[in-house]
Amino acid sequence: MASPVTPAQAPVLPLHMRRARFDPPAEMARIREQPGLAGVTTPLGRAAWLVTRYEDAREVLGDATRFSSAGLPVIPVPGTTPEEQRSGNLLMLDPPGHTRLRRLLTGEFTVKRIRRLEPRIAEIVADHLDAMEQAGPPADLVPDFALPVPSLVICELLGVPYADRADFHRRAAQQLDLTRPMEERGKVALESRAYMGELIDRAVAAPGEDMLGMLVREHGDDLTRTELVGIASLLLIAGHETTASMLAIGTLALLRHPEQAALLRDDPQVAAPAVEELMRYLSVVHSGVPRVATADTEVAGQAIGAGDVVVVSLPAADRDRALVEDPDRLDVGRAASHHVAFGHGVHHCLGAPLARMEMATAFPALLRRFPTLAPAMPFEDVEFRSASVVYGLRSLPVTW
Amino acid sequence: MKIKADRDVCIGAGNCVLAAENVFDQDDDAIVVVLVESPDDEDAESARNAVGSCPSGALSIEET
Ligand code: HEM
Ligand code: SF4
Numbered sequence: 226m227a228s229p230v231t232p233a234q235a236p237v238l239p240l241h242m243r244r245a246r247f248d249p250p251a252e253m254a255r256i257r258e259q260p261g262l263a264g265v266t267t268p269l270g271r272a273a274w275l276v277t278r279y280e281d282a283r284e285v286l287g288d289a290t291r292f293s294s295a296g297l298p299v300i301p302v303p304g305t306t307p308e309e310q311r312s313g314n315l316l317m318l319d320p321p322g323h324t325r326l327r328r329l330l331t332g333e334f335t336v337k338r339i340r341r342l343e344p345r346i347a348e349i350v351a352d353h354l355d356a357m358e359q360a361g362p363p364a365d366l367v368p369d370f371a372l373p374v375p376s377l378v379i380c381e382l383l384g385v386p387y388a389d390r391a392d393f394h395r396r397a398a399q400q401l402d403l404t405r406p407m408e409e410r411g412k413v414a415l416e417s418r419a420y421m422g423e424l425i426d427r428a429v430a431a432p433g434e435d436m437l438g439m440l441v442r443e444h445g446d447d448l449t450r451t452e453l454v455g456i457a458s459l460l461l462i463a464g465h466e467t468t469a470s471m472l473a474i475g476t477l478a479l480l481r482h483p484e485q486a487a488l489l490r491d492d493p494q495v496a497a498p499a500v501e502e503l504m505r506y507l508s509v510v511h512s513g514v515p516r517v518a519t520a521d522t523e524v525a526g527q528a529i530g531a532g533d534v535v536v537v538s539l540p541a542a543d544r545d546r547a548l549v550e551d552p553d554r555l556d557v558g559r560a561a562s563h564h565v566a567f568g569h570g571v572h573h574c575l576g577a578p579l580a581r582m583e584m585a586t587a588f589p590a591l592l593r594r595f596p597t598l599a600p601a602m603p604f605e606d607v608e609f610r611s612a613s614v615v616y617g618l619r620s621l622p623v624t625w
Numbered sequence: 626m627k628i629k630a631d632r633d634v635c636i637g638a639g640n641c642v643l644a645a646e647n648v649f650d651q652d653d654d655a656i657v658v659v660l661v662e663s664p665d666d667e668d669a670e671s672a673r674n675a676v677g678s679c680p681s682g683a684l685s686i687e688e689t
Contacts, residue, residue, distance in 0.1 A: 328637075336643060567638075570681065573638045581643070
């Protein structure tokens with residue numbers, strides 16, 4: 226089978242970011258079977274250890290004391306300091322600083338709070354399906370459904386004007402695009418923070434009922450402006466890019482497994498387990514933040530030195546037989562909720578309850594509205610997007 | 626079986642609530658609350674599932 230990696234990208238793409246369409250590359254499975262750990266080079270050219278087994282992944286991600294998320298230097302950008310770039314970005318902080326910020330936010334993402342959003346999410350999904358139906362086939366599922374649905378949800382939740390989406394979509398895609406020069410990605414991140422800074426200042430002047438308003442009203446005294454900006458920027462980017470990728474590539478995976486799609490379409494009980502199985506099977510986040518060992522230690526019998534970088538392949542861990550039987554098969558009926566596609570340990574995805582709700586609403590609604598939904602191009606020609614922090618599709622033309 | 630939750634370790638991810646709603650809840654700060662310490666047979670499996678899916682290691686089971 227041809228690799229989805231175009232030759233222009235291949236030289237810069239490390240193993241843990243390569244995929245063979247829905248699957249991790251075959252080499253990954255071979256490495257998982259071998260004792261110890263393999264080596265890999267990060268996109269920024271650092272040598273790192275590669276963790277591929279499920280139990281090893283849980284061990285590394287579950288131990289923030291031994292494996293720091295704050296260990297790697299940030300991309301240097303003129304006009305700002307590394308402290309400022311890191312500030313408020315939960316992903317790049319260790320406990321106890323991480324714990325302090327995370328505890329301010331978790332209350333907003335309880336299962337109960339997110340359930341209250343369900344009617345609105347269903348409405349947003351239905352509105353986009355209506356628009357597709359009215360325009361008639363073909364449609365491109367990425368700009369018409371997968372991207373706008375989670376974008377509108379996170380905009381309303383945070384209080385970010387949806388009218389600004391063209392700009393923040395572009396910035397998010399550029400920030401996560403590993404084929405772009407570091408300096409450029411750093412500069413775009415700075416632009417994102419500047420944009421969010423304006424929204425925070427507006428929220429300080431007149432706090433609304435949304436999450437930015439809540440943060441300013443309830444935690445305005447505990448958080449600095451740069452922290453507020455960092456938190457909100459992370460929520461905006463993490464809140465739409467990831468779910469959008471899952472909706473697009475998840476739909477394609479379902480269309481390639483029509484019997485699985487039928488199960489999800491016809492039985493409302495299947496929605497929750499199907500979301501977990503699609504998350505496991507696709508594990509769209511390649512690895513999360515590379516960890517840095519804080520002291521000499523050992524994983525899977527491999528000695529790791531203090532300061533060594535450790536990359537955890539989430540798709541490799543989620544295709545480990547230690548997690549489920551027959552891991553390379555998509556089986557929406559099985560209970561696969563112990564996967565690490567949302568990460569593990571203290572950095573486990575803050576937005577997981579929201580993402581789950583969005584997916585459990587969107588997939589069945591899409592399949593029910595268009596029971597004859599099918600890709601409008603040969604599968605071989607679908608363009609996968611590998612060289613990004615989040616794996617996904619560039620576009621997905623569909624017809625019905 | 627007896628369920629124990631370490632509220633200082635919990636990160637409020639809510640996996641437990643999704644896995645076993647009869648057994649776990651979250652307070653307003655998203656921290657886990659054990660509703661039923663010793664679930665009956667009907668909820669025992671989902672409770673075990675919840676403990677397994679907890680990302681922070683806050684939950685444990687003592688078999689009695
Ligand atoms: C299907 C969709 C999603 C996937 C696959 C996903 C995946 C992940 C993963 C793997 C991590 C851990 C990274 C690491 O350990 O380095 C993470 C963290 C995070 N996610 Fe998500 N996520 C999704 C949706 C969301 C949504 C909708 C939001 C926001 C509303 C969100 C907000 C966050 C935040 C704030 C963190 C950082 C948590 C921390 O460091 O404590 N995510 N996500
Ligand atoms: S799953 Fe674990 S971390 Fe998440 S709310 Fe329950 S106890 Fe807390």
